[in-house]
Structure formats: structure tokens, C-alpha cells
Amino acid sequence: MSESWSVIEVELTVADYFKMLVAELNGIAYNKSAYRRALLSFLDQRTESAVEKKRQNISAALVKLGQPYIKGYLPLFNYQQLVEEKVVEYLKDKPELELLFRSFANKEIQQRGQTNFEKLLEAAPEPEKVHEPQTPYIRKPIKVNYLEQEQKNHSLGMHGEELVMDWEKWNLKKEGKSRYADEVRWVSREEGDGLGYDILSKDLAGKDKFIEVKTTKLSKKTPIYFSKNELDFSVSNKEKFYLYRLFNFEKSPKMFIRQGALNQACLAEPINYRGYF
Known part of the structure; x- marks a missing residue:
């Protein structure tokens, strides 16, 4: 098994990730483990841990592009350039995703219920140096930064x-x-x-x-x-x-x-x- 993921492996993992992201943004329940098990059969002997890290890399690429990501996959920025390229390609091929991202960003928040103040506070994460691949200029398929x-x-x-x-x-x-x-x-x-x-x-x-x-x-x-x-x-x-x-x-x-x-x-x-x- 090679260290670097192949083009087809990254393409499959990106497509799989976006299926989960679309479900999450639409409020549809899904099972990350079931998606992972199904994906593994198409990959070159990758481990479950490797798939999880690659999903975090995809989150990081989306953050760099200013787009929402799967909450459960915290961005991990030490990714191969191919990840970002395939995320950009996927967004270009699926322009309808921008409507979903816009809806996410502009959604009206309903009046919140009771919050348990005793459990609200968490330790602050330490700022980490973001290591992004030195990619050439890529024209973003979605011009609006929906995270902002x-x-x-x-x-x-x-x-x-x-x-x-x-x-x-x-x-x-x-x-x-x-x-x-x-x-x-x-x-x-x-x-x-x-x-x-x-x-x-x-x-x-x-x-x-x-x-x-x-x-x-x-x-x-x-x-x-x-x-x-x-x-x-x-x-x-x-x-x-x-x-x-x-x-x-x-x-x-x-x-x-x-x-x-x-x-x-x-x-x-x-x-x-x-x-x-």
C-alpha cells in the first residue's frame, strides 16, 4: 500500500464525504461508520483511521475555500494537494450545492431553549500552525465565503x-x-x-x-x-x-x-x- 492516496481513492472519498455533508445540512440522520465501511471496500487496503483522517483533510479543504463542512470531522490541514483539487472539481460539477451552503449560512435561528450553563464552557483549543499544501492559484467554484x-x-x-x-x-x-x-x-x-x-x-x-x-x-x-x-x-x-x-x-x-x-x-x-x- 502506498503512502499517497491515488486519484481514484481521493475522488471516491470526496464523493462519499459530500453525500454525508448534504445529509447533515438537510437535517437527515446518517451513520458515519456505515459510510466508512462501504467506502473501505473500494480503497487500496486503507485503514479506518486513514479514512477518518482523509475526511478531516476534506473538511480542511472546505474551510480553506470558505465553505461548511461535517461538524464531526475537525479540519486537519496537513493534506496532499490532490484533496483540494478534487474538492474543487466536485464543487464545480455540483453547482447546486451552493444553494445548500447559502441556506446553511442564512438560516434563521429559532428562540433557543434552556441552556445548562454548568456545561457550557470548554477549554479553549491552542492555536495550531496551519500547514496547507503550496497549491497554485485555483479559481474558487463558489465565490461567496459561506463560513463568513x-x-x-x-x-x-x-x-x-x-x-x-x-x-x-x-x-x-x-x-x-x-x-x-x-x-x-x-x-x-x-x-x-x-x-x-x-x-x-x-x-x-x-x-x-x-x-x-x-x-x-x-x-x-x-x-x-x-x-x-x-x-x-x-x-x-x-x-x-x-x-x-x-x-x-x-x-x-x-x-x-x-x-x-x-x-x-x-x-x-x-x-x-x-x-x-
Whole structure:
């Protein structure tokens, strides 16, 4: 068995992955193990572990292209160039997938039910160096970044910020700081989005906390998108700035927190340029 996967193996695995992704985005239950067992019979003596890693590689390629992926397969970026090429080919051959991605990004979030605040918080992942293959320029088959579009989803963002508001008040009261809970303010709703943060809270010593909330329906490894204004504010106020990252929001919300400037909380990648004349 060779180390590198063949063209046909990657094509089969990509097609298999997209069948599961379409089912997931349509809310249809499916069995990952059954898909994996069926796929293995067509591959060159690959192990189940190898198939799982290749599926994570496909998730990573979709993230690089700005598209949704299967939540259960966290992006793994050390993939062979062929993976990205075959994902791009598949998207070109299936232009109807963009309608599904658009629906995912723009879906209205219903009023959330009760959240168990005791189980909301998880440890923050450590930023990892992303190793992507040095691919030549590839014209993206889908021009819209639907991961970024999802983050801009108004109902998703509002429900995420509301949950953080409630959690902050609950946590302060739990820590015996009820007097600070009354001072928590939803500034992005009161004053708009231009301040560089969403919620003004207090730490346990009564000092200001500037909280930026980023919410996704996908996993904790989904990249966040932030403006220069948000970055500049976080750098200027890094001792008081906190990123609250909500994920898996639609099904069972979880959250991690990182303190400090945004370019310290994650591995920031510049994606836009400005040209002066």
C-alpha cells in the first residue's frame, strides 16, 4: 500500500464525504461508520483511521475555500494537494450545492431553549500552525465565503450574544458578585457594531471586560472573521479584551474563552489588501 492516496481513492472519498455533508445540512440522520465501511471496500487496503483522517483533510479543504463542512470531522490541514483539487472539481460539477451552503449560512435561528450553563464552557483549543499544501492559484467554484456569511447571520449573532449576556450574569452571581451582574451591558445592541466589541462586563475584581462574541453552528475549529477595527481595539485593550467563541450553537451550544488581543487568541491571517495611489 502506498503512502499517497491515488486519484481514484481521493475522488471516491470526496464523493462519499459530500453525500454525508448534504445529509447533515438537510437535517437527515446518517451513520458515519456505515459510510466508512462501504467506502473501505473500494480503497487500496486503507485503514479506518486513514479514512477518518482523509475526511478531516476534506473538511480542511472546505474551510480553506470558505465553505461548511461535517461538524464531526475537525479540519486537519496537513493534506496532499490532490484533496483540494478534487474538492474543487466536485464543487464545480455540483453547482447546486451552493444553494445548500447559502441556506446553511442564512438560516434563521429559532428562540433557543434552556441552556445548562454548568456545561457550557470548554477549554479553549491552542492555536495550531496551519500547514496547507503550496497549491497554485485555483479559481474558487463558489465565490461567496459561506463560513463568513454564517458569522454575519443576524439571528445567529443576536442569539449568541444573548446567550453570553445571560451566562456572564449567571457566572458573576455564581461567584458571589451579583452587584456586577447588574452592570453587564449589551453594547452592540445599544450602540451598534462599531465599538470593536459586543458586551461590556466586569471581572471578579470589578474591572471592565470587553467581550467579542463569535458564533457558529459548526465545530470549535471553524475559523472566525474579524475587522481591522475589532483587531485594533483588541490590541489597544488586550488586558481587558476577551473572545467568547460559541460553537455547535444550533444543537447543543458550547463555548470557550480566550483573553488578549485577537491576533494572540488565534493565528490571524490577513485576507484583504488596500491599495493607495
